[in-house]
Amino acid sequence: NRTVSGHREGDLIIGGTHSQIATLVDRATRKVDLVQLKDRSATHLTAALTHYLSNRVIDDLKTLTWDRGMELADHHNLTRATGIDVFFADPHSPWQRGTNENTNGLIRQYLPKKTDLSTFSQADLDRIAGQLNNRPRKCLGYKTPLEVEQSSVALTI
Numbered sequence: 001n002r003t004v005s006g007h008r009e010g011d012l013i014i015g016g017t018h019s020q021i022a023t024l025v026d027r028a029t030r031k032v033d034l035v036q037l038k039d040r041s042a043t044h045l046t047a048a049l050t051h052y053l054s055n056r057v058i059d060d061l062k063t064l065t066w067d068r069g070m071e072l073a074d075h076h077n078l079t080r081a082t083g084i085d086v087f088f089a090d091p092h093s094p095w096q097r098g099t100n101e102n103t104n105g106l107i108r109q110y111l112p113k114k115t116d117l118s119t120f121s122q123a124d125l126d127r128i129a130g131q132l133n134n135r136p137r138k139c140l141g142y143k144t145p146l147e148v149e150q151s152s153v154a155l156t157i
Contacts, residue, residue, distance in 0.1 A: 002028045005152050006060035009100035010049075011067055012040065013107060015117035021125060022049060024064070025103045029152065031145040032103050032132050034125035038118075042074040050081040065089060065097055106132060 005028040012020045022035040022045065035052045038044055053061065065087045066072045075086040089096035110128045111117060120128075136142045143151075 004062075005029050005031075005149065006062035008061060008064045009066075009097040010064050010072075011097065011100050011104060012037075012045075012069065012071060013104055013111065013117070015111065016114040017116050017118065019117035019119075021111075021117050021120070023100060023104055023107060024049075025100045026145070026149075027099050029145045029148040030099065030103065030137055030140060031149050032107070032129050034107070034129045036117075036120065036122045036125055040071045042071055045071045046074040046078045046081075049078055053082050053084070063087060067094075067097065103132070106135075 005026050007027045008024045009027060010022060010024045012022055014020050018040075020037050020040055022037055024033040024035070025031070033052070033056070035048055037048050061082070061084055063085045064078075066075070067089050068091050072078070072086065072088075078084065079086055094101050107128070110131070111120070133145045136144050140148050
């Protein structure tokens with residue numbers, strides 16, 4: 001019901017020249033994280049997500065829901081390394097990760113299809129995520145994801 005933050009939806013955005021980035025979106029706050037990837041292999045994606053999540057202050061991360069792509073076939077190691085429970089959407093059911101699908105559309109305003117995503121550093125992706133996280137959203141009552149995240153943190157103190 002999107003009342004508790006910490007439940008993320010994830011996916012890959014594929015660019016030109018077989019480049020890709022991982023997207024993680026909080027279902028409640030709509031806060032987005034973008035992760036640079038060198039390739040789509042399960043081993044690399046698991047290592048990249050583990051490294052990214054362990055080097056960020058994401059204390060409330062509880063679950064991650066992904067599509068059925070083979071890129072997260074190594075999800076057991078991600079759960080073991082981070083403690084995050086990983087779930088998979090049913091096949092051909094993008095509405096089960098609707099927040100992520102919508103957010104990927106917003107990301108495409110910054111990274112259009114066929115863009116070579118390998119030319120963007122993690123710092124570049126963090127800047128794009130920062131812009132998205134400071135962008136008011138109608139579904140949040142015209143608050144930004146960061147404002148919603150701050151207010152939810154304040155409520156728990």
